[in-house]
Amino acid sequence: MKSYDVAILGLGTMGSFTALQLARRQVSVVGLDQFAPPHHQGSHSGETRVFRIAYYEHPDYVPLARRSGLLWDGLSQEFETTLLTRSGMLSMGQEESELISGIRKSSRLHGLDIETLSATEIRSQFLALQPPDDFVGLLEKTAGWIDAGASIRLGLKRARVLGAELTLDNPVLGWESDGGQVKVKTHRDNLIARKLIITAGAWANQMLGDLGLPFTVRRKVIAWFDPLKPEQFQEGNIPIFAFAPNLFYGFPNIGGRGVKIGEHLGGNLIRDLSLPVMPPSAEDLDSLVQAASKVVPSLIGPWQGHDLRLLRAMTCLYTMTPDQHFIIDQHPRHENVFFAAGFSGHGFKFAPVIAEVLADLALEGETALPIDFLRLRGRFQKSRN
Numbered sequence: 282m283k284s285y286d287v288a289i290l291g292l293g294t295m296g297s298f299t300a301l302q303l304a305r306r307q308v309s310v311v312g313l314d315q316f317a318p319p320h321h322q323g324s325h326s327g328e329t330r331v332f333r334i335a336y337y338e339h340p341d342y343v344p345l346a347r348r349s350g351l352l353w354d355g356l357s358q359e360f361e362t363t364l365l366t367r368s369g370m371l372s373m374g375q376e377e378s379e380l381i382s383g384i385r386k387s388s389r390l391h392g393l394d395i396e397t398l399s400a401t402e403i404r405s406q407f408l409a410l411q412p413p414d415d416f417v418g419l420l421e422k423t424a425g426w427i428d429a430g431a432s433i434r435l436g437l438k439r440a441r442v443l444g445a446e447l448t449l450d451n452p453v454l455g456w457e458s459d460g461g462q463v464k465v466k467t468h469r470d471n472l473i474a475r476k477l478i479i480t481a482g483a484w485a486n487q488m489l490g491d492l493g494l495p496f497t498v499r500r501k502v503i504a505w506f507d508p509l510k511p512e513q514f515q516e517g518n519i520p521i522f523a524f525a526p527n528l529f530y531g532f533p534n535i536g537g538r539g540v541k542i543g544e545h546l547g548g549n550l551i552r553d554l555s556l557p558v559m560p561p562s563a564e565d566l567d568s569l570v571q572a573a574s575k576v577v578p579s580l581i582g583p584w585q586g587h588d589l590r591l592l593r594a595m596t597c598l599y600t601m602t603p604d605q606h607f608i609i610d611q612h613p614r615h616e617n618v619f620f621a622a623g624f625s626g627h628g629f630k631f632a633p634v635i636a637e638v639l640a641d642l643a644l645e646g647e648t649a650l651p652i653d654f655l656r657l658r659g660r661f662q663k664s665r666n
């Protein structure tokens with residue numbers, strides 16, 4: 282049986298960058314995935330991801346996001362391609378909304394540069410955006426979008442060049458640890474590693490079943506539209522935008538491939554991941570179109586139930602925790618097993634820094650990066666009883 286220093290279970294967003302990080306640290310690493318990332322079955326489909334630092338969800342994410350931003354820029358240089366494009370992001374809502382008050386809190390605590398715009402200023406600067414009069418907008422100019430597919434593809438390619446062994450289309454069926462080493466059973470064969478890192482995304486519960494973690498998986502729909510007024514959505518003319526309270530969001534018309542829109546809140550619960558995820562339905566699209574017609578009417582124009590402006594749509598999975606914060610920790614019963622999961626629809630931007638954290642934990646047993654608020658510890662006691 283082949284043996285390694287570290288095995289990584291799942292080579293999607295977090296696993297691909299963890300493989301790269303470990304390969305850089307010159308340990309023998311094997312990565313396994315049931316599919317061939319990047320793919321459309323998990324949580325990284327949909328081409329683009331928002332990068333932002335002024336974090337409304339919790340100010341403690343700010344130092345991690347800052348570090349991640351530096352790492353994204355470094356990776357762009359290393360791969361000689363722009364992975365993170367700083368288009369800016371405008372978040373809009375009532376002053377007391379969770380979105381606006383949360384961004385203000387993080388910006389105040391961490392001295393972030395955020396510009397406040399009134400609804401009138403927004404409507405005149407960005408013609409596509411039509412917030413109601415009682416909304417304000419917070420503009421984070423250094424926010425932007427990440428090319429998700431290229432990031433994972435290039436991350437895995439570089440990991441391979443640096444010596445990582447990557448085995449794709451090979452589902453892991455289970456693992457067992459005797460404290461000293463972990464035996465990983467895959468569809469093709471078995472292997473042994475001194476440490477195991479589990480980054481299984483929506484499948485985390487299957488691979489960490491004995492912990493009974495309170496993850497729920499949600500199906501999300503995203504869609505791209507050919508804008509009715511293309512100049513208003515051109516890159517450079519509009520930042521990424523998000524509107525409270527449902528966090529309806531959209532991107533510029535990147536590369537002329539359409540304006541991507543979605544909603545952060547909501548989504549159907551997925552109870553059985555062995556069944557195919559239902560493709561986007563007319564009802565899903567109708568809900569997105571309704572939201573768009575209120576605040577970005579020049580995207581689709583008067584909507585009559587036809588799909589002339591719809592270019593494409595797809596699904597993607599969120600793995601939610603009850604408090605919507607990630608869980609990153611050592612396995613409470615197996616000291617040589619580590620995991621990162623429950624990214625609750627906002628993890629992609631952190632992938633390079635999470636990779637550093639996981640490599641630190643697996644190789645050193647600790648990390649200097651500030652992740653204590655994301656550890657499992659006493660969180661979710663009630664929901665686990």
Ligand SMILES: Cc1cc2nc3c(=O)[nH]c(=O)nc-3n(C[C@H](O)[C@H](O)[C@H](O)COP(=O)(O)OP(=O)(O)OC[C@H]3O[C@@H](n4cnc5c(N)ncnc54)[C@H](O)[C@@H]3O)c2cc1C
Pocket residue numbers: 290291292293294295296313314315316318322323324325326327329330331332451452453454480481482483484485488501502503543597598599621622623624625626627628629630631
């Ligand atoms: C529509 C949508 C929009 C989003 N927007 C943003 C955004 O703008 N900004 C942001 O920061 N985040 C965003 N996110 C969230 C972000 O994409 C996720 O948090 C992140 O992709 C999660 O990474 P992951 O590694 O946990 O999962 P994945 O990338 O899905 O990787 C998990 C991998 O594990 C593999 N795996 C699982 N089980 C097994 C097994 N038994 N054997 C072998 N392999 C296995 C899977 O095949 C998969 O490749 C969004 C998510 C969605 C769905």
